[in-house]
Amino acid sequence: MHFEKCVKFILISLVSPSFSSMLQDEYFLRLNGLRIRSPGSLVFSFSKETQCCLRCLQYNKCQSVNFNSEERRCEINFLSLHSQGALTDANQSWVLFYRPVVKERELMLRATAGSGISVRDTWLGKVQPHPVEDTCISMATGACSTHYRNSKVDLWENLPINQVILELYKGGSRVMFMVFNGTNSNIQSWMSSSRLLSSSWATLSPYRHFIYFSLTGDSPCSRVFLIQQNYGGCPKDAGWFVVLDPTTSDCCPGQWSDIPNKPQFIYSLLDNVTTYQGGDVDYADVLALYVTYN
Template sequence: MAAMMETLDVLFVVCLTLSNIFGTSCVSKGKFSRIDGYMLSSGGPKFHYTTLSCGIRCFHNTSCLSFNYHVKTEECQFNIYSPYTKPLDVLQAPEWALYNLKRDNDWKLVFRAKAGNNLSPYHTWMGTSSPPTPVEDGCLLMTGTSNCTSIYRSHVLTTWDSESISEVKLEMYKDGNMTVNIRFNGTGSTYTNWFDHNRLIDSGWSTMSKNRTFNFFSLRGDCKRTFFVNEFYLICPKDLGWMIVIDPIVGSCPCGYDTQSDKPAFLFAQGDNVTRWENNDYGRADVLAVFIKRWLGHWNR
């Protein structure tokens, strides 16, 4: 952490101070998002800095991805991880705030839903249903145990066409561990058509590819099966697929796997290939998240 203490270039400090790195860009380099009531347990030594001074030092060091800050004692801890690279290290911590640094080439969280809270991820994504407000800071984290009773939906979904999006990524998490990862080509996409097998780049399943047969690969899916990636229907016992979000509001379906006690339910194939849904050997995630990446040169708002 010695590099954190180095004297900063005067012009760089002026630039950061004037442009306010906690809300706007400095020559399109990045900015911080603040998550109140949380910290990373993997933080380094504690220093006494103002929030701005702590942020400048973190911003200037390429190994710093976030910092913990105690709002009363003004203690600052630099982190070489972010809440998205080390979700299991995130702790609830009253009077602390976790500042996550977002640079131009970083993935940006634009949507986060939680299993079992009876809210519709599909309708919220489409903008036809408004999540409860306020949306707690815990709704920005990838652990299902964080304090979150709503769905996080970024304004980016309403300005998608002008965001210069290069890639889109959908992830699911169980107990803070990533269980699903699908990456899409976002160039020229809209917020409704990015989730398509023709845009598929790669995923955690090596068997999922553009050349595979799908009977559904869509956000809307079929009846209450949304965010649906499926290969085959042949009466319920032989339905095969990779992932489903069983929505609490959308439609109704006839199969046993559609009957989940808590909705929404985030179901996924645990092996490297499709799962037979009626066998009930699928996994259940507790968080679904969507991230975007922009072309370099387009500011990470």
Template sequence: MSRHSYIFDPAHFKIYLLLFISVFGDTKEEVRSKIFRKLETYRINNIFKTMNSLTEVQCCAQCLEEDSCVSTNFRTNSTSQNCNLNSMSPLEANVSIENSANWSVFYLDNDSWKLVFRLTAGGGTDTYEAWKNGVGTNNSDDCMMLYPPLCTSYYRHELLDEWGKWNIEQVKFALYENHTEAAYIIFNGTGSDFESWFSKERLLESSWADIIGTNQMLYFSIKGDSVLGRQFFIQEYYGGCPGDRGWTMAVSGIFRGCSFDKHPSYPGIVYAMNGTKSTYYSTGYGVADVLAVYVKFK
């Protein structure tokens, strides 16, 4: 059985459906949107309520009654304190989650944004090769979190290989530092392919206030500058290291001539702080832990 499976077995879906409709008065559509997904051998520490002697289904049913509940912990082979209600999902950046052999997490899989790619700083694999060809990536359950406790690979969803077959409306590019979103861009994904969405022409919204109104872009692409090894690269101007000005790059380590190209391990994820572009030498820059790409469907 997959470690990341639905709690509702298809053979028993009607029983669960009737249970939820009778208890909560939901329509079938509302119930489907509240189906829990299961992540085995993990436990979330963002707990606000603990209950005893419940089944898996009863534990999830209790979560549906609480507005602040988005996931549960359930401990098998226990008759006491076996159900925790959590205020956070395992997919959130600042969740506190740990590996725990006897526990499973059940979470509501109803977020409109779906993670399709996660790059971790210092992961050792070329960013573009990971994105395009899946080098150094894994799509297992352990790798689907932004800060996975056990996974040392990048996460890459198979959707990237069949991008055009999905009805993608928007794409989100996000950077995280210390478990907090540091910067983001939302793009128009309609009619895009798995690289063309990352372009100036498709910009919809960003935490960088000046990026949409900037006319001159030296680089705005996932492949970026292959000579200097700068990918997911958004750059306004090359002026020698002191004059380089832009918003973000994933640095591969091929070129280490500028201070922002030098990192303890690679890739390094560089971004402009303070909500605007940066002349990196004079206004400084941040170094993110995680680069993530999400999609939203029509």
């Protein structure tokens, strides 16, 4: 990924010496075509990107800025790309500058629905997705046409991983999350019922019955990242979550998992298990995996 810096020497030249010392170690990373929408943003009118960046630095809690040169609009955000409550839009009229701070969590995978690329094989390093766009670290719908895989995944067992967080996004908003104990895990074992710490489903518990709760899932049916309570004939298949990976065959021809434009991320809209066919389910745009460190 190629990022551009908002050059600190330019910034320093625009301010007084008393303020320049505060800027010596400050810089921003640039992402074209993105805009963060966050509550509490401050709006200013500036003609230059550097002026917008400078105004951000005057606020201790400013984490990012949106800049639109045509409108001369500068938006000061107190949220960054992966902050809770931040929404990102893919909009070519805007440029996003964000401050690289110590990460509370790190993005390891960003999978895109309908891309035609296996999520499981991308995660396991068996396929190389198309070159990623800079905006593939955003959860905005349409910000990425492929999958993003952090190269640190290959170092997983050497990293001081504390938790693994799986999230789904639709329209830029988070619609599902699960948190797992990642200590002493590998790239597959972290996803298990015994490691589940919390989720957006109050009834999802390590003590429930599952026929599948794993990343590899039901591989012959290309159902991965699968949390399944039961099979019982396709109309009765019931679970919480499944990724339908691209496949040339299907275990339910003409029914719930035989759908186009895979991968698809299907999740229960209930606070409980539901049937996938005719049940209370929805389809997310983005799957994201994060880790936190000890």
